[in-house]
């Protein structure tokens with residue numbers, strides 16, 4: 001049995017620990033903060049799940065992720081993924097391209113005119129053609145990360161919080177060693193899934209990490225009647241995404257936040273960003289209480305091509321750069337990480353190296 005240390009207990013490291021444990025590895029997961037912390041990218045009650053991308057490659061990844069979410073639900077005994085459908089509107093060419101990619105892969109979808117869409121989703125306003133696809137909705141983010149960890153732990157993984165990894169070094173026998181504040185752990189392989197901390201820790205451990213831009217994003221929850229019935233939505237012309245959740249209707253600007261250092265950010269919400277989202281809600285979301293915004297912060301770690309880094313260098317596997325859209329793919333990325341550790345190649349698109 002191979003011993004693997006996974007560094008980072010966000011959704012990606014937790015998914016990797018889950019998949020590696022299922023594959024028979026002896027896994028130790030190390031996370032610097034407490035369970036359920038809100039300092040990285042994976043916290044909160046909701047993330048969009050959708051098949052809809054204009055690139056068939058991502059449509060395929062999302063479709064392969066869906067049954068793995070269902071597997072995690074079965075193994076953990078928890079509901080994690082609710083399919084309420086997704087609505088895309090704005091920018092006709094984009095909507096056409098997404099529809100073509102969905103249809104090309106055989107996934108159901110339908111175009112609606114703005115009036116028909118407003119009748120179906122009275123909480124939203126539309127002024128252009130709308131694309132709907134049913135195999136979409138929300139993942140409960142906190143529960144999903146905890147479920148990956150719980151199932152991994154039930155399978156024998158050691159899940160350790162409040163352990164900060166200082167660096168990765170090569171031991172005398174050539175195997176990787178993980179240096180923590182408490183000591184050194186040797187392993188056959190290491191998986192680094194450290195979110196916004198990747199430029200520092202991963203950049204020192206492997207060559208070829210693409211340039212990563214770490215930003216503080218500031219989504220807002222608005223009160224609404226029956227938010228759990230809302231579809232997830234992307235308004236392409238406004239660069240806005242949203243979805244219903246137990247906390248209300250969440251709305252955010254995609255990748256519009258300031259560059260930050262995860263170690264030093266003050267986590268204060270920019271009043272201008274809050275004002276923009278409130279104005280957006282007043283104009284486009286008649287079904288929410290635009291005066292009741294409650295904002296939070298979260299990190300994006302974005303690569304130059306908005307694609308991910310899922311690759312291995314020697315005994316070190318890297319999961320990084322999820323560019324604000326990685327959560328939906330987490331169980332599949334965990335499986336790909338386990339495959340990389342076992343020696344299989346990763347997706348060429350996600351290789352280390354310049355982008």
Ligand SMILES: Cc1cc2nc3c(=O)[nH]c(=O)nc-3n(C[C@H](O)[C@H](O)[C@H](O)COP(=O)(O)OP(=O)(O)OC[C@H]3O[C@@H](n4cnc5c(N)ncnc54)[C@H](O)[C@@H]3O)c2cc1C
Pocket residue numbers: 007008009010011012013030031032033039040041042043046047048049163164165166193194195196197201217218219252297298299300319320322323324325326327328329
């Ligand atoms: C506002 C917002 C909305 C989003 N919406 C969506 C969406 O709707 N759909 C979607 O698919 N994706 C979405 N995403 C993206 C998705 O949430 C992220 O891609 C995903 O959570 C990244 O997870 P991660 O595990 O890579 O990072 P993180 O969750 O940040 O996990 C990394 C972990 O590593 C730990 N760590 C770092 N350094 C060390 C160290 N030295 N030692 C030990 N531990 C360490 C950190 O503490 C952290 O817990 C959104 C992201 C944000 C911020």
